[in-house]
Amino acid sequence: MTRTLITGGLVITATDETHADVLIEHGRVVAMATPGTQAWTADRVIDASQQYVIPGGVDAHTHMELPFGGTFASDSFETGTRAAAWGGTTTIIDFAVQPKGSSLAAGLDAWHAKADGQCAVDYGFHMIVSDVNESTLREMGRLVEQGVSSVKLFMAYPGVFYSDDGQILRAMQRAGETGGLIMMHAENGIAIDVLVEQALARGETDPRHHGEVRKVLLEAEATHRAIQLARVAGAPLYVVHVSAEEAVAELAAARDKGLPVFGETCPQYLFLSTDNLAEPGFEGAKYVCSTPLRPREHQAALWRGLRTNDLQVVSTDHCPFCFSGQKELGRGDFSKIPNGLPGVENRMDLLHQAVVDGHIGRRRWIEIACATPARMFGLYPQKGTIAPGSDADIVIYDPHAQQTISAATHHMNVDYSAYEGRTVTGQVRTVLSRGEVVVEDRKYTGRAGHGCFTPRSTCQYLN
Numbered sequence: 001m002t003r004t005l006i007t008g009g010l011v012i013t014a015t016d017e018t019h020a021d022v023l024i025e026h027g028r029v030v031a032m033a034t035p036g037t038q039a040w041t042a043d044r045v046i047d048a049s050q051q052y053v054i055p056g057g058v059d060a061h062t063h064m065e066l067p068f069g070g071t072f073a074s075d076s077f078e079t080g081t082r083a084a085a086w087g088g089t090t091t092i093i094d095f096a097v098q099p100k101g102s103s104l105a106a107g108l109d110a111w112h113a114k115a116d117g118q119c120a121v122d123y124g125f126h127m128i129v130s131d132v133n134e135s136t137l138r139e140m141g142r143l144v145e146q147g148v149s150s151v152k153l154f155m156a157y158p159g160v161f162y163s164d165d166g167q168i169l170r171a172m173q174r175a176g177e178t179g180g181l182i183m184m185h186a187e188n189g190i191a192i193d194v195l196v197e198q199a200l201a202r203g204e205t206d207p208r209h210h211g212e213v214r215k216v217l218l219e220a221e222a223t224h225r226a227i228q229l230a231r232v233a234g235a236p237l238y239v240v241h242v243s244a245e246e247a248v249a250e251l252a253a254a255r256d257k258g259l260p261v262f263g264e265t266c267p268q269y270l271f272l273s274t275d276n277l278a279e280p281g282f283e284g285a286k287y288v289c290s291t292p293l294r295p296r297e298h299q300a301a302l303w304r305g306l307r308t309n310d311l312q313v314v315s316t317d318h319c320p321f322c323f324s325g326q327k328e329l330g331r332g333d334f335s336k337i338p339n340g341l342p343g344v345e346n347r348m349d350l351l352h353q354a355v356v357d358g359h360i361g362r363r364r365w366i367e368i369a370c371a372t373p374a375r376m377f378g379l380y381p382q383k384g385t386i387a388p389g390s391d392a393d394i395v396i397y398d399p400h401a402q403q404t405i406s407a408a409t410h411h412m413n414v415d416y417s418a419y420e421g422r423t424v425t426g427q428v429r430t431v432l433s434r435g436e437v438v439v440e441d442r443k444y445t446g447r448a449g450h451g452c453f454t455p456r457s458t459c460q461y462l463n
């Protein structure tokens with residue numbers, strides 16, 4: 001039996017901050033006590049004095065190896081989960097994809113095959129339903145039983161992942177029956193495709209035009225429409241990667257009516273802007289993702305939404321493509337730039353910087369990055385908190401260390417950083433995943449295959 005004791009740190013959860021010793025046995029937290037009050041013995045003692053002791057991060061939105069735009073996201077489950085561990089994230093929820101014309105089961109099997117035996121930290125799956133029909137609607141019930149209790153639908157990307165309003169309504173009605181949570185990519189893709197075609201015809205081919213055609217109004221409109229469809233279906237709704245102030249307003253209005261409508265934003269919308277998309281010499285391609293980066297003015301509304309709980313979760317939408325050879329596919333045509341940004345390694349640190357900057361408090365940091373994603377997607381209190389009975393997914397975090405984010409030092413398999421040169425205060429020191437030390441004093445000690453598929457219950461944020 002391995003007993004580990006973490007001593008002297010400030011334990012921070014979504015609800016409490018207390019100096020406590022944490023005792024771990026068989027991969028779980030078994031007890032917590034005021035420092036020095038118990039005569040606990042252990043095989044391993046980790047001194048966390050002057051450090052925070054926080055739950056491992058739960059990143060509810062990643063795309064390892066996602067096929068997109070004729071290529072694949074550059075992080076495998078092995079490299080992506082190792083980078084997650086380095087960044088203090090001990091659970092990811094990735095998106096299995098139903099290939100068009102195929103079954104949900106086939107898509108899920110394929111994603112299990114990619115991840116099985118590869119992951120450094122625990123993982124779960126959502127399912128991208130790219131073809132809502134009688135057969136896939138039936139399959140949605142089985143998914144929930146298999147621990148895949150959420151599906152993503154797209155109002156964007158016609159011809160690829162897109163569902164029309166009728167399909168969306170039917171999937172939402174079905175989710176109402178199965179207890180599954182509908183996650184929505186809310187952008188009016190049909191209208192956006194018209195604007196893309198017109199922009200290209202005018203010779204507007206640079207990356208910044210990606211941001212211009214994917215208009216704020218078309219995110220707000222789709223968000224509004226998704227909310228009304230969910231209302232008609234009597235189902236809860238989780239809107240992914242919210243970037244526009246006007247979309248936050250739609251969520252806030254729905255929540256003011258008491259509707260079970262939730263929203264996620266991502267670090268790129270909180271820290272980056274259309275200024276990045278406009279960087280010269282095709283550099284802007286590094287920042288092409290959808291929903292797109294917005295003018296800087298939108299950031300205040302996102303921070304406010306995170307404080308008022310109109311936005312509940314910050315996930316990364318980690319979907320890396322190398323600048324060289326992948327983003328470059330869109331030289332001369334912004335619509336061919338694969339969509340997505342790297343970030344799974346940076347989320348906990350960037351959000352800690354938000355604590356330092358005064359945007360959020362430190363318990364809210366843990367709430368939006370660990371506890372609420374765990375509750376939203378049926379993993380709580382196994383994940384997302386530090387309490388007796390919880391998995392010992394724990395980060396020893398140095399709140400005073402300074403670091404400069406750079407592709408030269410990050411561990412994601414991508415040749416650039418979206419946050420290159422940014423100095424932040426705070427750094428992960430040591431990471432435990434189910435009691436096993438996977439990062440020890442900034443040395444990687446984990447292994448591919450330690451991470452397990454973690455079946456999820458239905459949404460726990462509704463009650």
Ligand code: URP
Nearest residue numbers: 289290291317319339340
């Ligand atoms: O640009 C993005 N977000 N790529 C990943 C796919 C998605 O829509 O989440």
Ligand code: ZN
Nearest residue numbers: 009010019050
């Ligand atoms: Zn202290």
Ligand code: ZN
Nearest residue numbers: 185240290291
């Ligand atoms: Zn999306």
Ligand code: ZN
Nearest residue numbers: 061063317319
């Ligand atoms: Zn995504």
